[in-house]
Amino acid sequence: MLTSERKALIQEVLRRDGRLVAKSFAQQLGLSEDTIRRDLRELAGEGLLQRVHGGALPASPAVADxxxxxxxxxxxxxxxxxxxxxxxxxxxxxxxxxxxxxxxxxxxxxxxxxxxxxxxxxxxxxxxxxxxxxxxxxxxxxxxxxxxxxxxxxxxxxxxxxxxxxxxxxxxxxxxxxxxxxxxxxxxxxxxxxxxxxxxxxxxxxxxxxxxxxxxxxxxxxxxxxxxxxxxxxxxxxxxxxxxxxxxxxx
Missing domain, CATH: 3.40.50.1360 (Rossmann fold)
Incomplete structure (x- = not known):
């Protein structure tokens, strides 16, 4: 699975479930937890999610001036x-x-x-x-x-x-x-x-x-x-x- 596809799926899961657990998500995809954590770091850097212990939550949209x-x-x-x-x-x-x-x-x-x-x-x-x-x-x-x-x-x-x-x-x-x-x-x-x-x-x-x-x-x-x-x-x-x-x- 391409990085862009994983990131799109991560955002879909957050919209659907309201949270994502990195360990279980990695297991579902058959990937390493480090790979998913890297994706989460990059998405958080873009303001697209909020990282928490063990996974991520949806980021607030209320960040404009x-x-x-x-x-x-x-x-x-x-x-x-x-x-x-x-x-x-x-x-x-x-x-x-x-x-x-x-x-x-x-x-x-x-x-x-x-x-x-x-x-x-x-x-x-x-x-x-x-x-x-x-x-x-x-x-x-x-x-x-x-x-x-x-x-x-x-x-x-x-x-x-x-x-x-x-x-x-x-x-x-x-x-x-x-x-x-x-x-x-x-x-x-x-x-x-x-x-x-x-x-x-x-x-x-x-x-x-x-x-x-x-x-x-x-x-x-x-x-x-x-x-x-x-x-x-x-x-x-x-x-x-x-x-x-x-x-x-x-x-």
Whole structure:
């Protein structure tokens, strides 16, 4: 079998099964495990899968720049934003992570709602200027342009001093094995810190992020309270997440 044929088959298995075990896959093809691992390394280098111990998982497609992501899947993101906004009660203290879906959540907040929003996203802060009764606490630091959020020691110190009712966490992947993941290690550390400062952690994620993984772990699924995702997804996509204890809201 040609290398290109093996790689195409690997991607087909990942799409079908949601994971690939290198040892059993090599045995099925009558090839050495080293050969399959080499294929996995090369495919991972091209961003086509995420390697994990013993095999691979589908790679998250949510890796484009912020401006590109803002234009993609806008109808789904608007629906998720509306569903997420309905989970917020007046008077709460809410942390809104960066990300294009959370921008839609900010837009969907009722114009007369009174609450406090903490964020390290300038995009979120600007969006909330349209809500006169929402107090906004903007956390400063070094701007991470990919996600348009602040990172660094100043940001982490400010986050460590707050306690919030709800944290709407942005992710690039959500998988039963790897939990919530993202593409940058420092950003993952900040998300993990915010989650630990929150009574509840909520994830808004389109179907393309479910069953996918990125290089840096944030938290396991057990530390996420609620998943808000799009309606009409196949039961086999949602059942492993429900089994892990997630409350799932379809937007």
């Amino acid at each position: 912020f401006s590109v992501r803002a234009e993609a899947g806008s109808a789904v993101k608007q629906a998720l934003g509306r569903a997420g906004a309905r989970l917020i009660q007046p008077g709460q203290i809410v942390f809104l992570d960066g990300g294009t879906t959370n921008v839609q959540l900010a837009r969907a907040l009722p114009p007369d709602i009174k609450l406090t929003v903490v964020t390290h996203s300038p995009s979120i802060a600007v969006e909330l200027t349209r809500h006169p009764l929402v107090e906004v606490e903007l956390i400063g630091g070094r701007l991470f342009k990919h996600s348009v959020v602040t990172l660094g020691s100043a940001s982490a110190e400010a986050i460590a001093r707050i306690r919030v009712d709800l944290y709407f966490m942005g992710v690039t992947g959500l998988h039963p094995e790897t939990g919530a993941t993202t593409g940058d290690g420092e950003e993952a550390a900040h998300k993990r810190l915010i989650s630990r400062q929150s009574a509840e952690t909520i994830v808004l994620a389109a179907g393309e992020k479910l069953g996918a993984a990125s290089p840096y772990a944030i938290v396991p699924l057990a530390e996420i309270t609620t998943l808000v995702t799009e309606a009409g997804l196949p039961p086999e996509t949602l059942s492993p997440l429900r089994a892990a204890g997630l409350d799932i809201v379809e937007g």
